Amino acid sequence: MDLIKLLDLDNFINEFYSFLARTKPLFIEGDINLHFKFINELKKYEFKAPNRVKNLDSEIIHIQKQGILRLEDIYEFVKIFRYFLYLKRLNFEGNLKKWLDEIDFPQDILEIVKYFDEKGNLLSSIDDRLLSLESSLKETKESIKHKLQGLLNSNKLQGYLVDRQIHYINEEEALLVRGGFNHVLKGTIVGRSSSGFFYVVPEALRKVKEKEAAILSQIEEVKLEWAKKISNIFLKWIKFIKYINKQFDRFDHYQARVNFSKSKNLFFILPKSDDKIVLKDFIHPAIHNPKPINVDFSKKILIITGVNAGGKTMLLKSILSAAFLSKYLIPMKLDAQKSHIGRFKEIIPIIEDPQNVKNDISTFAGRMLSFSHLFQKRDVLVGVDEIELGTDSDEAASLFKVILEDLLKRGIKVAITTHHKRLAALMANYDEVELVAAIYDEEKGAPTYEFLQGIIGKSYAFETAKRYGIPLYIVKKAIKEYGEDQAKLSELIERGSELERELRAKNEKLNKELERVEFLRKALEEERHSLFGELKMEKEKLSKIFQEAINEAKAAIKAKEVKEAHRLLTKAHKIAKEAKIKEKKVTEKINVGDSVKYRKNRGVVISLKDKEAYVDFEGIKMRVPLNELKKVTPIKKKKEAPKIKVSKPSKLSVKLDLHGLRVDEALEKVDKFISDSLIAGFDEVLIYHGVGSGKLASAVREFLKKHPKVKSFHDAPPNMGGFGATVVEL
Incomplete structure (x- = not known):
């Protein structure tokens, strides 16, 4: 897709494609909100990704026309069946469980799944004829091998043999001999070596080879019968075949996105039903050691100005890339909680220079052609790099002002980059226009690759020229030619940018101070309410105490006896002494750091x-x-549980051969084999131990009984080793 290449997403998308079981378009048919729910559910589970599967659309058409499939094509369907049967065994919940429960396999299809081994070969055990023919074929091959060994040991042939190996040329066994071999050996030359020697199939093998060919022909006839039989069953269940093939593509879309996101720590974002774009900490996948992009493109038009090589084009591509990835539910690197991406029918980049020999068109004419197509569009996102490219900037500013005004009325969302300030100045007063400038570090003399919204940026053409090696006297002469007025205008623009940055920094500082003041205000308000409550309680308490004292004093005055009067006055004085506001005392010692x-x-x-x-x-x-x-006790931060990463074994197999091993060596290998199988996700494995004395088989089975991850085990079927092998379920 040209769009992917223009946005520098080709490597990223190709890496995503590698997670798919088979190649398909990025778009997922159906309700995007439903797909988003399934993906979020699937993220919670660990599961095996499907094996590679070929596209089977032509095979399905062949079945519908009552054709016969090849066994290798039938096995491609079997791989799909087996994968869904595996998924149905997993403990999914919610929508995933409901969806998988709806997939009901016909018994005929379940039987066909058993006909093939893990490598896609038709099992001999399903047909006695195959068992007999394969046994005969094995004997014939042994006969060929013995005859060749006899020739290799022949004294007559020793002088003509180049080596003592059996060579396979065009799938035929041959000997490598020198010239003149025909005096002692009759045979057919089937090839020449780089040294000029001859590959010869001996005449003595002809009859045995003819027998081998006859057996192979009979085997193919039997397999063709089975291919016909299975193809007829597929025709009977063609609706199920088409359904399961489509559902496999659907799940393949989900699993590829989930596994891709896990492998690179990426995040999904569902496009909303508007045209607002807000990116927080977005990182374009093509950039190494990037600075995260933060931009608010809520308005209809975004004009990006500023320093040359300051990241304007990459900001433009990042906006379009985020919208594209969100549209197709491809995960990306950003803060998904704080970002917002709208939904667009089409994303149109006008980035490359259209001028070349083939299309016979100028740069400006090509740009006009691209813009002419926009007037028939609706609900699209457009990105234009260097909008005045290919013509006079002053004329272009006026022309593009009118074009942008019209596109604004049509509701088309446009992001543009420009080195020229006139267009930005002409559009700055519109409410639906947002300005963004790439920032330049004056002290370091280099761009910062950061952006500031709300201002027009200076291009720093002269500074960039100096940075990239243009002689200083050339730059000074250019500045003089540019003119003092223009230079002053650029300085004013840059000064405006600096003032804007300073203002934003001061605003940020002021906001922090306001937060502090508001915190103090609330604290003081709480304290005031608390003090008023305490004072009211103390007032009521004092009032009660003084009333008691006054009552006691009155009683003393009325008392007739002097002794009784003195006693009552003493009591009143004691009560009055208690009428003091008690200060709160610190009940526990508080230290620095508490x-x-x-x-x-x-x-x-x-x-x-x-x-x-x-x-x-x-x-x-x-x-x-x-x-x-x-x-108070300090709040302890929750420690994250340590993550244990277990790497998969480099070589995985469902079979283990223990022939010729001592018991202790065998058990050690069994232990490692089961661990590797669990990591790989196998649920059934096969261990060959032979019959022999039965000591090794007994030791292996005793070990399996005690292993916590072994569900069960039993003797293998006759075709898989019988009593000499054990099938283990994990």
Whole structure:
């Protein structure tokens, strides 16, 4: 796809394609919201990816026409059947379980699955004729081998033999001999070596070879019968065949995306039903050691200006790439929670220079041709690199202003880059136009590859020329030719950019200060309410105490006896003495570094002075009374569980041969074999131990009984080793 190449996504998408079991278009047919749900569910599970499978559309048409499939093509269908049977055994939940439960395999199809081994060969055990013929074929091959060995050991032939090996030329056994061999050996020359020697099939093998050919022919006849039989069953169940083939492609889309995202730590983002684009920490996959891109393209037009080689084109490609990847549910590197990507019918890059010898068109004419197609479009995202390319910039500014105004009315979303400031200045007053500038570091004399929204950027053409080796006197002469007025305009633009950056930095600092003040305001408000509550309680308490004292004093005045009056006055004085506001005392010692609670806020003590503490409340520092603090246990951060990465064995097999091994060596190999099989995801394996004395078989089975991951085991079928082998279910 040209779009993928233009956006520098070709390597990334090719890497994604490698995760598919078979090549197919990126687009997933059906409801994108439903696909997104399935992908998110599948991310929670570990599962085996499917093996490579060929496209079977032509084979399905062949079945419908009552044709006979080749056994190798039938096995491609069997691979699909087996994979879905494997998926149905997994403990999926939710939508995945419901979907897989709906796939009901006919018994005829389940029988066909048993006809093939893991390599795609038709099992001899399904037909007695095949068993007999393969046994005869084995004997014939042994006969050929013995005859050749006899010739190799012949004294007459020793002087003509180049080596003592049996060579396979065009699938025939041959001897390599020197010239003159015909005096001692009759045979047919089937080839010449690079040294001029002859590959000869001896005449003595002719009858045996004819027998071998006859057996092979009979085997092919039997296999053809089975191919016809299976093809007829497929025709009977053609609706199921077409359905399962389509469902395999659907799951293949899901698993490839999930496994691709896991392999590169990528994230999915579902396109929303609008045209808003907000990217947070987006990284274009073609960039090495990138700076994450943050851009808000909520408006209809985005104009990117600024320093040469400052990343303007890559910002443009990143916006289009994010929209493209989201459209096809391809995972990407970004903050998916804080990003937002709209949905577009089409993504149109106008990036390359269209001028070349083949199309006989100028750069500007090619650009006009590209723009002319936009007036018939709706709901599209357009990216234009260097919009004034190929013509006078002042004329182009006026022309493209009018074009952009019209596209704005049509609802087309456009992002453009430009080195010229006039177009940006002409469009800056529109509410639906957003300006972005690539930032230049004056001190380092280099672009920062960062962007600032809301300003027009200077191109820094002269500075870039100096940086890339243009002689200084040439640059100075160019500046003089450029003119003082133009230079001052560029300086004003850059000064405006600097002021904007300074203003944004000050705003950020002010916002932090406002957050701190708001925190203090809330804390003071809480303290005020608390103090008012305490004062009210103390007031009520004092009022009660003084009332008691007054009552006692009155009683003393009324008392007739002097002794009783003195006693009552003493009691009133004692009650009055108790009427003091008790200060809160610190019940526990608080030290620097302690975690404390003040009202509803938690913090850490930085320093202590007299009866006050200086406390850090998550970045906001303030002084509070010691008696208002309560010592608390610090909140422990949850430690992430250690992740154990287990690498898959480099060589995987479902069979283990223990012939010729001692018991201890054999058990060691069995232990490793089962571990490797579990890692690989095998659920059934085969162990060959032979019959012999039965000691090795007994030891192996005793080991399997005690292994926690072995579900069961039993003797292998006769065609797979019988009593000399054990089938193990994991």
